[in-house]
Amino acid sequence: MTAQAHEDHEAESKHTAESLNGTERSVTNGRYPAERAPQPVATRVQPPRYAQIIGWGYEVPERVVTNQDLEQIVDTQDEWIRTRTGIEERRVVAEPLETTASLGTQAARKALEVADLHPAKVDLVICATSSPEHLFPSTASIIQDNLGITQAGAFDLSAACSGFVYALSVARGQIMAGDAEYVLVIGSETLSRMVDWTDRTTCVLFGDGAGAVLLAASDVPGGVTATVLGSDGSGAELLTIPSGGSAAPASLETVSNGSHYIRMDGRAVFRFATRIMAEATRQVLDRAGVPVSEVDLVVPHQANKRIIQHSVLRQLKIPEDKVYVNVHKYGNTSSASIPIALCEAIDEGKVAPGDNLVFVGFGAGLTWGACAVKWSVPIEKPETSWWHTTQRQAAYQAAAARSMWKRAIRRLYSQVEPRAMTRRPVRKPDNEQPTP
Ligand code: UT7
Numbered sequence: 001m002t003a004q005a006h007e008d009h010e011a012e013s014k015h016t017a018e019s020l021n022g023t024e025r026s027v028t029n030g031r032y033p034a035e036r037a038p039q040p041v042a043t044r045v046q047p048p049r050y051a052q053i054i055g056w057g058y059e060v061p062e063r064v065v066t067n068q069d070l071e072q073i074v075d076t077q078d079e080w081i082r083t084r085t086g087i088e089e090r091r092v093v094a095e096p097l098e099t100t101a102s103l104g105t106q107a108a109r110k111a112l113e114v115a116d117l118h119p120a121k122v123d124l125v126i127c128a129t130s131s132p133e134h135l136f137p138s139t140a141s142i143i144q145d146n147l148g149i150t151q152a153g154a155f156d157l158s159a160a161c162s163g164f165v166y167a168l169s170v171a172r173g174q175i176m177a178g179d180a181e182y183v184l185v186i187g188s189e190t191l192s193r194m195v196d197w198t199d200r201t202t203c204v205l206f207g208d209g210a211g212a213v214l215l216a217a218s219d220v221p222g223g224v225t226a227t228v229l230g231s232d233g234s235g236a237e238l239l240t241i242p243s244g245g246s247a248a249p250a251s252l253e254t255v256s257n258g259s260h261y262i263r264m265d266g267r268a269v270f271r272f273a274t275r276i277m278a279e280a281t282r283q284v285l286d287r288a289g290v291p292v293s294e295v296d297l298v299v300p301h302q303a304n305k306r307i308i309q310h311s312v313l314r315q316l317k318i319p320e321d322k323v324y325v326n327v328h329k330y331g332n333t334s335s336a337s338i339p340i341a342l343c344e345a346i347d348e349g350k351v352a353p354g355d356n357l358v359f360v361g362f363g364a365g366l367t368w369g370a371c372a373v374k375w376s377v378p379i380e381k382p383e384t385s386w387w388h389t390t391q392r393q394a395a396y397q398a399a400a401a402r403s404m405w406k407r408a409i410r411r412l413y414s415q416v417e418p419r420a421m422t423r424r425p426v427r428k429p430d431n432e433q434p435t436p
Contacts, residue, residue: 051172051183052223054377055117055214057110058343059103060207060330063094067204074200081204086305090207090331092192101133101142103210104188107339108143109396111184111212116388119147119395122214123180125154126171128163128187128335130364131194132156135245143186148399152184160239161301161363162229163187163335164211168359168371169227175217186212187335194241196261205303206262207331211339222376226287228280228369235272235366238265270307273362277301277311280370281360288372290356292316297350301361302327302337312360324350334363351375 066089067078081087093099104127112119127140140154159166164187171183188210195203215224240263243254254260277300285292298318300308305327312318324345333340338359345351353375360370 046178047219048221049176049178050218050221050223050225050376051175051215052218052220052376053213053373054216055111055113055115056212056339056343056346057107057112057114058209058211058336058340059106059110060091060209060333060340061093061098061103063092064089065092065207070200070204073197074203076200076204084304084306085205085331086325086327087204087331088328090192090329090333091209093190093208098190098208099133100127100129100131100188100190100210101139101146103190103208103336104129104139104143104186104212105146107188107210107212107336108147108184108186111214112147112392113389115214115216116385117182117214118388118391119149119399120151122147122149122152122182122184124152124171124174124183125149126157126167126183126185127154128157128159128167128185129189130158130160130163130334131190139188140186143184143188145403146396146399148395148402149184150399159231159335159363159367159369160365161303161332161334161337162361162365162367162369163363164338165227165359165361165369165371166229166367167335168213168215168224169229169369171215172224172227172371175215178217181217183215184212185215185339186210187333187337187339188212189334189336191262191332191334194260194262196258199261201266202262202264205332207333209330209333209336209340211336211341211343213339213342218376220376222374224371225374226284226372228284228287228371230276230280230368232366235268236364238268238272238366239263239364269366270304272366273303273307274310274315276362276366276368277307277360278315280362280368281312281316281358284358284360284370284372288356288374290372292318294356295322295358296352296355297345298323298358298360299338299341299345300324300359301332301363302330302341303332303362337361346379349379351379353378 067081070076125140125144129139132139133142138156140156144152144154157163157167167185171185174180174183190208191206192208195206197203243259244250248254298312300312312323324341326341326344338361355375357373357375362368
């Protein structure tokens with residue numbers, strides 16, 4: 001929506017609200033004229049709501065794997081990786097306990113800290129991921145349980161490296177529709193567990209990590225102001241994990257031929273990415289009514305420094321200092337790359353209230369997406385009250401205890417129930433005939 005459109009919308013809803021409050025209505029003989037009669041609540045025009053980012057956080061594993069480390073395991077060179085991708089090192093989960101959910105939980109916790117929000121207030125948890133803990137249950141549900149977010153829906157969103165932008169768009173829709181006040185949007189990945197560490201064309205590219213933002217409903221104009229999402233499934237086989245889904249369930253054969261690992265046609269994805277990043281950025285800025293010259297910071301998906309240079313920098317002529325790049329430190333962390341980069345940009349003082357930001361990503365599917373953001377909240381971390389911090393810590397501990405208790409009770413029931421069934425069989429009425 002353009003700035004003018006926002007103003008018009010606000011004026012219109014103010015006008016309608018006044019009409020409904022009775023300041024303008026004309027009442028004839030104690031009755032409303034038919035066209036002015038109060039409407040059911042659901043059809044009234046509500047004041048506009050905006051989806052503001054009020055919290056952010058990221059988590060990366062401690063273990064660093066450098067290009068030199070990779071030289072020891074595959075036929076590659078530091079020089080090749082640096083010049084073709086810009087990557088110098090990446091983080092890789094080390095412990096079996098470090099997982100997509102554990103990284104996502106830590107990132108989300110930090111986002112709640114920044115926003116100083118109690119987990120029980122969150123209405124929805126969306127986890128964008130291509131390396132979920134399981135096909136089901138969702139990683140989002142595990143994170144929800146870890147954080148003691150007891151009053152929320154939770155689901156995973158699969159749009160590969162575009163996932164975070166897709167999730168932001170869904171979260172914004174939930175908030176603007178009035179269905180949610182606070183939404184946690186997480187991008188979390190452990191793609192190191194999905195790559196073939198003998199395949200030099202993919203293993204040098206990916207890394208692990210998680211980033212999260214907390215979106216809140218607000219009447220202050222700004223926040224996520226426009227989104228663009230796209231998909232071209234004809235490119236599905238260009239970047240895929242062929243086995244492990246319902247098309248080719250895991251079997252001895254899929255494991256022995258390695259089709260449960262990431263397969264990619266790098267050149268084709270590169271061509272698509274350079275075109276679509278620029279196109280999606282242009283489109284979302286058009287929708288937001290922001291000229292390219294007024295963009296303060298682009299936070300692109302961090303797959304390859306050359307893709308960023310060929311797309312947003314060259315095609316849109318956005319200067320280098322307005323495009324955030326940290327691919328050299330983390331490699332491609334897929335759906336986590338944009339939120340991690342956003343957090344680092346904030347830490348480095350590159351984001352300020354009033355700034356126009358663009359998040360733009362692309363990935364398997366093929367998918368792409370972009371969000372325009374008018375940053376509206378202060379960057380300085382507010383003094384979090386001692387009391388709120390203690391309450392949150394208590395909530396996390398209570399969440400762990402509650403989860404353990406519920407599991408124990410379910411285990412108990414599952415042992416007791418079958419015996420109860422054998423002791424007291426349900427009797428069918430005598431006249432009921434068995435059905436064939
Ligand atoms: O989030 C989305 C995920 N995917 C991407 O964003 C990937 C997009 N694509 C790319 O980033 C690039 O295409 C790559 C970095 C994957 C590859 O760069 P490239 O410049 O397109 O290289 P290439 O695939 O054309 O390969 C050039 C050469 C080949 O050797 P020959 O056939 O010319 O002799 C490859 O075998 O480089 C060779 N090569 C390597 N050499 C050393 C490929 N991988 C490596 C490697 N180390 N790791």
